[in-house]
Amino acid sequence: MIEKQNFFVAPLAGITDRPFRTVVREFSPDASLVTEMISCHSLVEMHKNCPRNFDHYETEGNIGTQIFGANVQMMADAARILADNGAKWIDINMGCPVPKVATRANAGAYLMRNHKLAGEIMRAVVGAVDIPVTVKTRLGWDNEHIDWRELVDIAADSGVRMVALHGRTRAAGYDGVAIHPDVHDCPIPIIANGDIKDAADISQMEKLGYSGVMLGRAMLGAPWKLAEINDGVIPQDVGAIVLRHLDLVIDYYGARAGVPLFRKHAAWYSAGCQGAVAFRVAVNQITDVAELKDKICEFWGCVAKI
Ligand SMILES: Cc1cc2nc3c(=O)[nH]c(=O)nc-3n(C[C@H](O)[C@H](O)[C@H](O)COP(=O)(O)O)c2cc1C
CATH class of the missing domain: 1.10.1200 (Non-ribosomal Peptide Synthetase Peptidyl Carrier Protein; Chain A)
Structure with missing residues (x-):
């Protein structure tokens, strides 16, 4: 049985901002939510045009804040800022496929191609904060490089507590059907992500050894989705x-x-x-x-x- 706090709302850039999270929590107070990704540069340099750089998370229940970047020291500094602002855990983005992040900034999904840098970032972030650190990644860069399992081992060795695994490669983007490998032999809990939308999907993930599930697009226009799945809530108005x-x-x-x-x-x-x-x-x-x-x-x- 997946525990309630292991039902996650996925980070969605431009969507899982504070207003959206507030509405989700009005239906699912116990849910675990992840902020949209925040650039370590933007946080450390406190870009003023971005309200989320000034969010405080003390009152937000179980909330992870997601950072992305390729600069080891800045990632550690950004994690510390978020922990000081009340984040309950830090999530490192190692799956974002968009060129601005993955190819131009050598961050997000690029870290699946550079496990050495990925490990350095994980260790620096884990060392910088007293709260848990998690990673969100994909199966691999493309079908010729399905090496998520190696990244999970690096994460476990670095002190990362949990990995959310989106069942697609970077090359697949958001196309096609997500594939969820069996994760029974992984050294740390793995959260299933990709195309999960109902109780049947969730029970399938349990059978494959996942400790939790993370819903992204199923929440769009349906912030009650987790409450619907867990408690049968259907909004009347x-x-x-x-x-x-x-x-x-x-x-x-x-x-x-x-x-x-x-x-x-x-x-x-x-x-x-x-x-x-x-x-x-x-x-x-x-x-x-x-x-x-x-x-x-x-x-x-x-x-x-x-
Ligand atoms: C509009 C949009 C924005 C996203 N933003 C992020 C993000 O900020 N960080 C991240 O790790 N993944 C991001 N993702 C990926 C989702 O978190 C998730 O991995 C993906 O949508 C697959 O899950 P789903 O099928 O449940 O939506 C985004 C996806 C979409 C569609």
Whole structure:
């Protein structure tokens, strides 16, 4: 049986920000959430245009903060900043495939090609903080280099507590079906990630030896997904959830940045509903919060609180 704290919400850049995490936690207070990835440079140099650089995590329950980078010292320094700000654990990104990270910055998935540097970063981060350190990675760089198992051994030797394994290669990106290898012989707990969406997937992961599961895209437009899987929660008033999420986004980013940023969430919430395409087209043209709220209320037939 997978323990409740081993149900994870995956780090999703531009999505698992504080507003989204707040909504998820209103349904699943015990869930373990991982922040979107944060560049070690951005943290250490405290870039001012990024609100998440100033997040404090003390009140956020079980929350891991994910960092990415290739500079060993900066990764350690960034981990310390996040630990000082109340993170419950530090997750190191060793799977991001986007060129800006993996090929231009030699970070993320690049570390699957350079196990020496990966080990140095893991040891430095583990040594820098008193909280647990985890790693999120993929099967390997491409089908000719499926070497996740070696990286797991390096992680275990470096003091990393757990590895989340996305069942794709860097070359596959997000295409195709995730493949989940048997992990019974791994020296540390492995969390399954990739295409997991329901109880049947989860029980399959248990059989393969995984200690937990991590859901990413299944949470989009469904922040109640973990509560649905674990406790059968089906939200009765989706419009009220969308409005709550929007309010949190506006509080956090301000209306000017928040309204355009919320468009993708509005699209995910409405996906599959009748009239979703017209709703999406309309929302994409709205720049005013009140107008957006009206549109949401009209679509879901709810009433916005003033
Ligand atoms: C929009 C988007 C943003 C992502 N951002 C991150 C990230 O910041 N850090 C990370 O380790 N993985 C990131 N991922 C990968 C996911 O965490 C996850 O590994 C992947 O989506 C597979 O899981 P899923 O099938 O449950 O979505 C991202 C994926 C998507 C689609």
